[in-house]
Amino acid sequence: MGYTMVYGSVALTRRHALRRLAMWGWAGDAYDAVLIISELVSNAISHGRRVGHELRLKLTLLECGALVIEVSDPVAEFPGFDQSSEAREGEERGRGLLVVRRLGGEITWFARPHVGKTVRVTFPSA
Template sequence: MSDPRPQTLLTHDWTMGYPMTLRSVRLARLHVRRRLTMWSWPGDIEDAVLVTSELVANAVVHGSIPGHELRLSIVELDNNALSIEVSDPVLAFPEVRSRDLSERGRGLIVVRQLAHSLDWYLRASVGKTVRARLHLRDG
C-alpha cells in the first residue's frame, strides 16, 4: 500500500503500545473513549471505540508474534476525520469474510460498515498497519 500518514493536517494525535493479549482490547477501548472525550471529538465516539476494539482484537488474534507488541494510534485530522491505526508484526492483512457469518470473523465487516475507508500498509521496520478512517456523519 502507499502513504502511511494522511496528507491533511492533524489537530490531535496519540499513540500507545499494548501487549498481544485479549486484555489489551478492553484497555484500548477505555483509552480511546477517554482520549476522544478529552479532545471533544465531534464524531460518534462509540463508533470509534468499536472500530478500535475490532482492529486491536484482530491484531491480537491474527498478528501476534512472541516478543512483539501492537501499537495503536488515533489521529484527529483538521477536517474532523479520525484515523485509527493498529500496527502488528505480521505482514499479511486479515481476510474480510463476507460469506462466513459465524460468531467469529465479522470484525472487519463491522469496521467497513462504520468507517469511511479501511486500508493497510507495510511498516518500514516490521509488519503492517491497518488503518480505518472515520468521518463525521451528515446531519
Template sequence: MGIVEQPSVLLPPVCDEWSMTYSMVPRVVSLARRHTQRLVDRAGWKGDPDVAVLVVSELVTNAVRYARVPGRALTLRLRVQECGGLLVDVSDPLPDFPCFDGDATRADDEGGRGLPLVRLLSELSWRPDPDGRGKTVRACLPPTLG
C-alpha cells in the first residue's frame, strides 16, 4: 500500500500557501511548472526552485497520465513552511496508488523514473482521501536542496 500519512501528524506553520485546480490534460504540466516557479520566487523559498519545479512536474505528470477520470480534475497545493520547507500536494481522483513502493523500471524503459527521482529529492508520501474518492501525493522539500 505504500507510506500513508497519518491524519494526526501536525505540520509546521505555513507562511505562504497557494493552490490551483487543473483539468487533467497534458498541457497543464507546463502551467503547473510556471505557477510553482512564481510561488517559490514570490515567497522567497530558500530551496532550489528548479528542484521544486521538477518535483511538481513529475507529480502532475503522473496524475494526468495515470489518474485521469472523465469530468474530474487534479489540484496542486504548495505551502512554504515557516521552518523553510516546501510542501507539494497533488490530489487526483483515483484512491489507489498501486506502484508507490515499487520501481519496476527497466534500463530500456523510456519512462517510469519520476517517482524514484522525486524520492531522491524529497520525503514522499501519499494518503487516500477520507471520502474514498481520490488521493493526495505529498513531497516535502527541505530548504537546502540544490
C-alpha cells in the first residue's frame, strides 16, 4: 500500500500491518514485526522524503514462515548503510536499524528501476 510521507503514516502502517498479520495468522512475533515496520517507515519519511512522492509498504510471507517487509521511498541513495550495523555509544540517533538487527531482521536494500529504492528486511517467524 502507498502512504503519504508524514509521521502520521507511521501509526497507520502499524495498524494495517497488525491487521494483515492477524488475518494471515502469522506464527511470528507480530509486535516485533510492527516495530521493524515503524523503523523503516520512519526512516523513509526522515531520510527519503521527496515532495509529491509517497512511500510504499509491501509485506510478503515466505513458505518457510519468514516475513519480508519492503519499504520503498523516492531517494535512490542510502548513505551510511554500511556503517549502520555499528553501535554508536551514547548517540541518540542511529538506533533504528540496530534495533531491527537486534530483533533478528536481516536488512538489504536495492535501487528501484525508475525512481528511488526499496529497503527490505527479512524477519524469521521464530
